[in-house]
Amino acid sequence: MLRPSLSIHASAFGTLxxxxxxxxxxxxxxxxxxxxxxxxxxxxxxxxxxQDSLGFLWVGTSGGLNRYDGYExxxxxxxxxxxxxxxxxxxxxxxxxxxxxxxVGTADGxxxxxxxxxxxxxxxxxxxNEATLAFNSISTLHEDASGRIWxxxxxxxxxxxxxxxxxDPHSGQVERLAISSRNEATSVYAFAETPDGHDLGxxxxxxxxxxxxxxxxxxxxPRSG
Numbered sequence: 001m002l003r004p005s006l007s008i009h010a011s012a013f014g015t016l017x018x019x020x021x022x023x024x025x026x027x028x029x030x031x032x033x034x035x036x037x038x039x040x041x042x043x044x045x046x047x048x049x050x051q052d053s054l055g056f057l058w059v060g061t062s063g064g065l066n067r068y069d070g071y072e073x074x075x076x077x078x079x080x081x082x083x084x085x086x087x088x089x090x091x092x093x094x095x096x097x098x099x100x101x102x103x104v105g106t107a108d109g110x111x112x113x114x115x116x117x118x119x120x121x122x123x124x125x126x127x128x129n130e131a132t133l134a135f136n137s138i139s140t141l142h143e144d145a146s147g148r149i150w151x152x153x154x155x156x157x158x159x160x161x162x163x164x165x166x167x168d169p170h171s172g173q174v175e176r177l178a179i180s181s182r183n184e185a186t187s188v189y190a191f192a193e194t195p196d197g198h199d200l201g202x203x204x205x206x207x208x209x210x211x212x213x214x215x216x217x218x219x220x221x222p223r224s225g
Contacts, residue, residue: 105141
């Protein structure tokens with residue numbers, strides 16, 4: 001059973017704050033509850049958070065994925081004996097798509113969560129196959145208006161990691177997209193769409209990047225859609 005009137009926030013300091021509105025004058029009566037490993041969280045370093053369509057709060061940390069129902073946490077971590085477990089505990093991005101599917105970005109691949117079997121399916125880079133992720137290290141996820149998933153790649157410890165992959169979840173097809181004509185590794189940290197009805201990759205897609213210590217904002221070309 002889910003606890004009502006809750007939302008979740010990952011603070012700038014990587015901690016988890018649970019916010020509950022108390023009554024009609026919520027502006028004056030907002031209560032913050034600090035959740036930590038003492039509350040059942042797998043790790044205090046919070047890296048991603050979202051509330052899904054069922055009301056569950058999903059929290060990514062450097063030590064695993066957590067699901068919170070307002071009362072307790074269920075933790076999902078690497079289990080070497082279980083081939084359906086998530087294979088990396090460093091959670092970097094979370095996305096629930098329009099069809100209520102949960103996607104989990106990690107430092108070592110993208111995972112699709114199946115709530116019926118409580119299993120994770122991996123989508124990872126294969127250097128021998130161009131139709132796989134450009135890199136395994138994932139920094140951000142975004143679903144565009146066509147239902148495609150845009151995957152940003154970055155690794156703070158490896159400047160050679162960076163770029164964009166695009167996944168069609170219906171066909172399973174993955175494309176690697178070039179950001180610049182020079183084909184340089186460019187760290188991608190965010191995607192956005194303007195609310196004009198166009199989908200990302202045609203006229204209204206934007207990607208925030210970092211290359212050589214400089215921040216850039218790219219508008220996607222119609223040719224990439």
